[in-house]
Amino acid sequence: MSADASRTADVSSRRAAIVLALCLPCDALLYLLLPMQAQAFGVTLAQAGILLAANRIVRIFGYSYVMRFYARHGDRPTLMLAAGTAAVCGVGNALVSGFWWLLILRFGWGLCYGAMNLSTQVLATSEAGGAAHRAGRSRAYIAAGPMIALPLGALASLYFGPRLIFLLTVVSALVGLWVARGLPSAAHALSAPTGRRFKLPDGVAIWSFVEGVALDGLFIFGLSLQAQAMLGGNAVIIAGVLLALRYVSEMLLAPLGGRAAANFGALRMLVVFSTLSALALSAFGSHWLIAGAAAVLILRALQLPLVVTIIAQRNPNEGRVQAIAANAVWRDIGAGVGPLLAGVLLPVASAPWVYSLAGLAIVLSAVGCAWKK
Known part of the structure; x- marks a missing residue:
């Protein structure tokens, strides 16, 4: 190059x-x-x-x-x-x-x-x-x-x-x-169509779906509920600052995630950060709400550059554009399912159990992604 x-x-x-x-x-x-x-x-x-x-x-x-x-x-x-x-x-x-x-x-x-x-x-x-x-x-x-x-x-x-x-x-x-x-x-080259309009998700797409459910769905929904219940003052200002903090973490930490992927390998860091995210979600579901939420936001930001890097490594030629688009669809599906699950589960189930199981799912999907190279 x-x-x-x-x-x-x-x-x-x-x-x-x-x-x-x-x-x-x-x-x-x-x-x-x-x-x-x-x-x-x-x-x-x-x-x-x-x-x-x-x-x-x-x-x-x-x-x-x-x-x-x-x-x-x-x-x-x-x-x-x-x-x-x-x-x-x-x-x-x-x-x-x-x-x-x-x-x-x-x-x-x-x-x-x-x-x-x-x-x-x-x-x-x-x-x-x-x-x-x-x-x-x-x-x-x-x-x-x-x-x-x-x-x-x-x-x-x-x-x-x-x-x-x-x-x-x-x-x-x-x-x-x-x-x-x-x-x-x-223009961007696309790979030749395979004849199948719908393809089963690969390991990266499964991780993106699970991460969408857990972090973009369950976590964000739960954070809104907890903030509404626990924080006083003007709700609009507080909610605006909380949402802004999510983007602050992305701005400051996503480059560090990219650097970690370049130095240690994107797949290895995906497994490491996913494991830490599981621990943070477990803390978020308990009385360690603030510490758990902060850790989830930090780890979410660190993970952002990893998936697209893995996709590019596995699809170096014409299939890259399609692979990135397909992965984005599975992420959107997960992020849409997450709030629905939260609305059903959180009123009737223990929050520590819900978020611990979500964290476990993230870890298993990350290991599966690394296993099926």
Whole structure:
């Protein structure tokens, strides 16, 4: 690999990550404000839950179309279209009321996020050398957007209400559209179709599904419940800071996860971090709530660059784009299943048992991923 190729990969990966960072506040602020101010958006609390899940649902069924569009047209046109769609979603979140209109916007956001997320991962792994480092740095850039937007948006909503703040996300997304103009426009090769539309998940996809259930589903849902029950003060500010801390950990620690993968091996670190996550989840389910939650956030951030690095190592040629997209679908399925399981299990089962079993599942899936190389 030449130094010029590595430098080009670094620049393109960073630019794509900045585009996503500029567009992501539109979604992050909705997760913060919609559940607490559902009536201001003209929906019920139950409808708010459906709206927040809709972006993942549409990606489960639409990722194959996003992947083919991205592969055919390349990064620049795809991300310019995605950033423009994010700007439209910001306008809608600020001005449109009612479940069905907001549902259309959530579907649009889900597809454009899928395109931006795919681009960041493909560009980060476009050159094998330094892929883990680029993946870690990419996650740090992406996290910067919602990390800044969440506490500021929470504070602004106290003075201007939960809607008008989304007009600022329109400006941010339009800046992202301008940044996307500097991306490469070359198409991406796809492997030849196998004739099977649905493929069983491999070891990496199984781990991503389980991690989505446990950390993006059970943990986030449980954290919201515990924070609501235990923390006083202004709920919007507290929730905004808690969600921002998640992105702070990604920004600071994801590069360290990439460095650990490069130095010690991504598979080995996946098993190590998964084992530590299991211990942290067990603590989170007990009276060590704060320590367990902090440890989960730290370990989640460290794990972010690992999976895409493993996928790139196992799919070095044309199959890389499809493998990354397929893995993202399984992660979304897990993240959608997690809150449903939490809503059923946590009211009737012991929290330490629920989170300990979730941690055990993460460890077993990581060992299975490493076993089936």
